[in-house]
Amino acid sequence: MLPYFCKLGIKMKIHCFHQKMVSTSALSPLQLPSRMETHLWYVLPNEVKSQSLLSQYVDLLSPPEKDHVFNMRGDELQKSSLLARALVRTAISRYQIHSCVSPKSLVFGKNAHGKPEVIWEQRNDRHPPPLHFNLSHTSSLIACGVTVGSPIGIDVEEKQRTMKNNILSFAKRYFSREEVEVLSAISDPEAQRHEFIKLWTLKEAYVKALGIGFSGAPFNTFTIRFSDANTNPEDSTIAIVPLEKQTNLTTNWQFAQVELAGSHYAAICRQKDDLPGGGSTKVIVRKTIPLIEEHRIDSINNLT
Numbered sequence: 001m002l003p004y005f006c007k008l009g010i011k012m013k014i015h016c017f018h019q020k021m022v023s024t025s026a027l028s029p030l031q032l033p034s035r036m037e038t039h040l041w042y043v044l045p046n047e048v049k050s051q052s053l054l055s056q057y058v059d060l061l062s063p064p065e066k067d068h069v070f071n072m073r074g075d076e077l078q079k080s081s082l083l084a085r086a087l088v089r090t091a092i093s094r095y096q097i098h099s100c101v102s103p104k105s106l107v108f109g110k111n112a113h114g115k116p117e118v119i120w121e122q123r124n125d126r127h128p129p130p131l132h133f134n135l136s137h138t139s140s141l142i143a144c145g146v147t148v149g150s151p152i153g154i155d156v157e158e159k160q161r162t163m164k165n166n167i168l169s170f171a172k173r174y175f176s177r178e179e180v181e182v183l184s185a186i187s188d189p190e191a192q193r194h195e196f197i198k199l200w201t202l203k204e205a206y207v208k209a210l211g212i213g214f215s216g217a218p219f220n221t222f223t224i225r226f227s228d229a230n231t232n233p234e235d236s237t238i239a240i241v242p243l244e245k246q247t248n249l250t251t252n253w254q255f256a257q258v259e260l261a262g263s264h265y266a267a268i269c270r271q272k273d274d275l276p277g278g279g280s281t282k283v284i285v286r287k288t289i290p291l292i293e294e295h296r297i298d299s300i301n302n303l304t
Helices: 051-060 063-070 075-094 167-174 177-184 189-210
Strands: 021-024 037-043 108-110 116-118 131-137 142-148 152-158 222-226 238-242 253-260 264-271 282-289 293-301
Touching: 037 075, 037 152, 037 253, 037 264, 051 075, 063 075, 075 131, 075 142, 075 282, 116 131, 131 189, 142 152, 142 264, 152 189, 167 177, 167 189, 177 189, 177 222, 189 222, 189 253, 189 264, 253 282
Parallel strands: 037 282, 131 152
Antiparallel strands: 021 293, 037 142, 108 116, 131 142, 152 264, 222 238, 253 264, 282 293
């Protein structure tokens, strides 16, 4: 069992959740996230074993989604793709948006760069909420972040992920010089590997939050910089430093990093311009098996 609240890493702030969970009905409606909240949902594929339940998830999908799932090669990839779509549909439909919203009725599209988004039915008597979501997954965990009024990007990586190549050689290909120097200063190989993974999740989350794709914001065109937290590590902040004059590399973002299921690092990036007074927000984490059960895990405060 992980310690219930801890800070890990040299400069990277990681929140570890004590496994204090509150069970709720998986079908009961939820309030939309406030503008000061980020909701993070996740499911562990190895906990979903019922074939009848998987069939229910298939029934939620649109015909193109079904084609995409069944065109995946291998049972595990098909299951992961199916769970990702079921997680998004069931999570979004849980919110008290309109009484007629069901998981199956949701329609999705993509922006010009391929980032998924909800296409709401336009009616004169109601206005769709400015809801944003983002997905990330590994073979052993699938996560979905949800916000209102703020673009969001998330990334999850396994803590035990190993690198085929030398970490610093790999970092020199994709990271900025400043980031490589930070990693080079870590003498312990295992600690260096963990810091590399955490830095990767931050950069991935930022690019996904921008919504312009990796080609629009290559990792080596910006630096993730941590404030000097020698006096109080709790007050460290994360900033984006563009290395090129690109208008798409904006800096008005907040970050959080958390551990999920004791096995994964997750990074969250959300826009902070729309926050009242530019203030901090909290993250509410829910572990779920879509349509069956849900556990709300202790929330964390103060995205940096």
